[in-house]
Amino acid sequence: xxxTGKAAKKVTVSIDGxxxxxxxxxxxxxxxxxAGVKIPTLCHHTDLKPRATCRLCVVEVKGQRxxxxxCNTPVADGSEILTNSKAIREARKTILELLLADHPQxxxxxxxxxxxxxxxxxxxxxxxxxxxxxxxxxxPLENTNPSIVRDMNKCVKCGxxxxxxxxxxxxxxxxxxxxxxxFGVSTAYGESxxxxxxxxxxxxxxxxPVGALTEKDDTARVWEALDNPExxxxxxxxxxxxxxLGEEFGWAPGTISTGKMVAALRRLGFAKxxxxxxxxxxxIIEEGNELLQRIKEGGVLPMITSCSPGWINYIEKFYPELLxxxxxxxxxxxxxxxxxxxxxxxxxxxxxxxxFVVSIMPCTAKKYECTRPEMQSSGYQDxxxxxxxxxxxxxxxxxxxxxxxxxxxxxxxxxxISTGAAVIFGASGGVMEAALRTVYEVVTxxxxxxxxxxxxxxxxxxxxxxxxxxxxxxxxxxxxxLANAKVLLEKIKAGQxxxxxxxxxxCPGGCIGGGGxxxxxxxxxxxxxxxxxxxxxxxxxxxxxHENPAVKTLYEEFLxxxxxxxxxxxxxxxxxxxxx
Amino acid sequence: xxxxxxxxQVLKIIKSKGKEKEQLLxxxxxxxxxxxxxxxxxxxxxLVADELGLPLTKVYDALTFYAMFSTEPRGKYxxxxxxxxxxxVMNKAALVQMFEKQLGIKMGETxxxxxxxxxxxxxxxxxxxxxxxxxxxxxxGKLTAQKVAEIIANYxxxxxxxx
Numbered sequence: 001x002x003x004t005g006k007a008a009k010k011v012t013v014s015i016d017g018x019x020x021x022x023x024x025x026x027x028x029x030x031x032x033x034x035a036g037v038k039i040p041t042l043c044h045h046t047d048l049k050p051r052a053t054c055r056l057c058v059v060e061v062k063g064q065r066x067x068x069x070x071c072n073t074p075v076a077d078g079s080e081i082l083t084n085s086k087a088i089r090e091a092r093k094t095i096l097e098l099l100l101a102d103h104p105q106x107x108x109x110x111x112x113x114x115x116x117x118x119x120x121x122x123x124x125x126x127x128x129x130x131x132x133x134x135x136x137x138x139x140p141l142e143n144t145n146p147s148i149v150r151d152m153n154k155c156v157k158c159g160x161x162x163x164x165x166x167x168x169x170x171x172x173x174x175x176x177x178x179x180x181x182x183f184g185v186s187t188a189y190g191e192s193x194x195x196x197x198x199x200x201x202x203x204x205x206x207x208x209p210v211g212a213l214t215e216k217d218d219t220a221r222v223w224e225a226l227d228n229p230e231x232x233x234x235x236x237x238x239x240x241x242x243x244x245l246g247e248e249f250g251w252a253p254g255t256i257s258t259g260k261m262v263a264a265l266r267r268l269g270f271a272k273x274x275x276x277x278x279x280x281x282x283x284i285i286e287e288g289n290e291l292l293q294r295i296k297e298g299g300v301l302p303m304i305t306s307c308s309p310g311w312i313n314y315i316e317k318f319y320p321e322l323l324x325x326x327x328x329x330x331x332x333x334x335x336x337x338x339x340x341x342x343x344x345x346x347x348x349x350x351x352x353x354x355x356f357v358v359s360i361m362p363c364t365a366k367k368y369e370c371t372r373p374e375m376q377s378s379g380y381q382d383x384x385x386x387x388x389x390x391x392x393x394x395x396x397x398x399x400x401x402x403x404x405x406x407x408x409x410x411x412x413x414x415x416x417i418s419t420g421a422a423v424i425f426g427a428s429g430g431v432m433e434a435a436l437r438t439v440y441e442v443v444t445x446x447x448x449x450x451x452x453x454x455x456x457x458x459x460x461x462x463x464x465x466x467x468x469x470x471x472x473x474x475x476x477x478x479x480x481x482l483a484n485a486k487v488l489l490e491k492i493k494a495g496q497x498x499x500x501x502x503x504x505x506x507c508p509g510g511c512i513g514g515g516g517x518x519x520x521x522x523x524x525x526x527x528x529x530x531x532x533x534x535x536x537x538x539x540x541x542x543x544x545x546h547e548n549p550a551v552k553t554l555y556e557e558f559l560x561x562x563x564x565x566x567x568x569x570x571x572x573x574x575x576x577x578x579x580x
Numbered sequence: 581x582x583x584x585x586x587x588x589q590v591l592k593i594i595k596s597k598g599k600e601k602e603q604l605l606x607x608x609x610x611x612x613x614x615x616x617x618x619x620x621x622x623x624x625x626x627l628v629a630d631e632l633g634l635p636l637t638k639v640y641d642a643l644t645f646y647a648m649f650s651t652e653p654r655g656k657y658x659x660x661x662x663x664x665x666x667x668x669v670m671n672k673a674a675l676v677q678m679f680e681k682q683l684g685i686k687m688g689e690t691x692x693x694x695x696x697x698x699x700x701x702x703x704x705x706x707x708x709x710x711x712x713x714x715x716x717x718x719x720x721g722k723l724t725a726q727k728v729a730e731i732i733a734n735y736x737x738x739x740x741x742x743x
Contacts, residue, residue, distance in 0.1 A: 166637070172635030172636070175640065177645075178645070179647075182644075188625070188626075188637045188639070189625070191622075197635075197636075
C-alpha cells in the first residue's frame, strides 16, 4: 500500500526529468501520480495489495538493467525514472497485445463495453492489431446461480478477486489454480459457485477490471413484467442505491440522486415507486423489540442483525452453530416483499397475484435471497426480481431517460414513507444507530435529544461502544466485511463476548460498498457515499423509526403489534445450516 | 469415486505428518499414492483442508500447481515421456506413437482397465537414454516398438512372444 511510516524521511526523485519530493517508501506509481503522470495499471487496485502481475506499469530507472514495476517498487532517493520512453511504450504495447491475444474480441457484446479497464488501456495505447497468434480458450460460462456470472475466458488473471475472496472476505470460494498457460482463477475442483463456500457478496465483481465476473442480469425479466398489462409492477429501492446511482451517470461520488431516481423509475413504467426504507423502519421496530425481549427474558445474546443476505449466507455456511444469535427478522427487502403482496393489495384493492415486486439493491446476494423458499410468506415469491444499482442504470440509459433533465419526485405512500433512521441502513453502523435511537426511547421513555451515535459510523472494520439506557449499560459492536465478522464470531464461540447487540454487514463499509454498486468503487468513493447518507439523515425531520407514521398505521391496520402473530408469519424467518 | 481409501487411512496419513500445514505436499503425495488411482479425490482434499485449517481452494491450488499431482483418477502406472529438448530432437514423437499404439489411447488418457496413464514429463535427467520414458521410479530409454510391447506386457503381468 502507499502507507508510509510516521515522520517518514522525504526523498526527491526525477520523474521524466521533473523533480518530485515524496515520503520515503512511496511507490513509483504514487510518486508519478503526484508529479502528474498516470502510469497505466491493470492488476493494481488502490484498496488492495500491489501484486505486479500484469507488468503494464513498467518504468525505466536509470542505472537499473531491467524495467521496474511502478506499483510495488518504492522510490529511491535521487533516482531518475522514465515512464514514457520509447522502450517503455513498446514494452507496454507488447504486454497489452499479449493480454489481448487470449482475450475474447467481443467488446461490443460485453457487459463491460465502455467500462472495461483492459479496453480503456487498449484504446489509450492505440492497439489496432495484435501481432500474436490468437489462443482463445473455450471455458464454460457459469451462470447457474441467481447472483454471479463467471466467464473465465475473459479473465486477465490480475488476482484482485482472489485477494478479495481469500483475504478481505475470507470466504475462499475462489483461488488461483493450475500453472503456466492453464493458470487462472478457479473454485476447488472447478465446482459451481452454488456448491462452493461462495456467499454471493459480489465483491469479486466490484474489483474485476474486465467482464470475467458480472452480476446475473435480470433487466429482461423486469422489462417483460413492465410490458405486461396484466401486472401491477411496484419497485422498492434500497437505502444505499440513492447515494451511488448518480456515479453511473457521471455525477460526482456522493451525489444524492433520490428524487431523480424516483422520477426515472416512474418513467420506466413502475406503477408505484416505494422505498425499502419503509421496511427498514419496520425492521427497527421488530428487531428492537426482539432485542429487548431477549434481554428481558434471558434469550440468546449477543443478538446479531440479519439485514445483509451475504452475511446470512456466510453464517449459515461457516458458523451454523451460532445461528441462534441471529435476529429472526427478515431483511428489509423481504419484509417489503411480504407486505407488498399482503398488506398493500388489501389497501390498494389489487389482487396479490397481479402484483410484481422489483427491488433495486446495491447487492448481488439479494438476488439469491429473494429465491429462498422461506421467502414466500405471502403465498407467492415475495420479491420477484432484484436488480443491482448497475442494472437499474442500464435500464434508465436503455429507455433514453435524460436523468439530468428530470425534476425530482417523491416516493409513493404508504410504502414509500420513511425516516432518517432507515436511510443510514446503507452504511456500516447504520442499523445499530437506528436501533439505538428507538430502543433508547422505548426503554427510557425519554426523548433522545442527540440522535447521532458517531462511534458506530465510518469504515473501520470493527467498532465497539457502550450505551447507557437508563442505567442499563448496553454493549454493542459493529463489523463490516466478513474477515471482521469472523473476528467477532470467534469471540462469541470462545465465550469472550460481553456484547448485547452486534451489527454485521457482509461488504466492507456496508451496503454503500455492496457488490451491486457502480464499478470503480474505492475507499475514497465509499467515504463520499457515507457522507451523502448521513447528509440525507440530517436533513430529515423524522429520524427515528418509531416516529414513522406509515409504520404506525401499518401496525394499527394490519400487524397489530411488534412480534405479534402476523409479524411472525410475514416478517420473521428461520435459518438453517447449509453445506458446501 | 474415492477409490478404496478409507477416511481412517487418510486421517492416519495426516496425523503421521504431524497435522502441519507445512506438510501439505507430503500428505497429499501419500494420499495420492494410497489412492490406487494416482490422484487426490475432492473428498480427501477437503478432509486435509479441514484438518489443517486451510480453505479447500488453497489445497486445490497446490494440487493443480505441481505436475506430480492429479485431481482426476489416473492409471495405476503413470507412463511419463520426457518432452524436453534432448528427447525431443531424438524423436520423442515416435516414442509417443509407439506407446499410443500399444496402449490404444492418446497422450493424456488412461487405459479403460485403469492400469496405464500416458503423459508428458519435464526432464528427469536421463538424456543419455533419450528419448526417455519413466514408469513409476523406473527409467527406460532407446526403445523400440517391441521393447515397448514387452514393458507394457510386463506391467500387465503377461508375457509376449516375439514375432
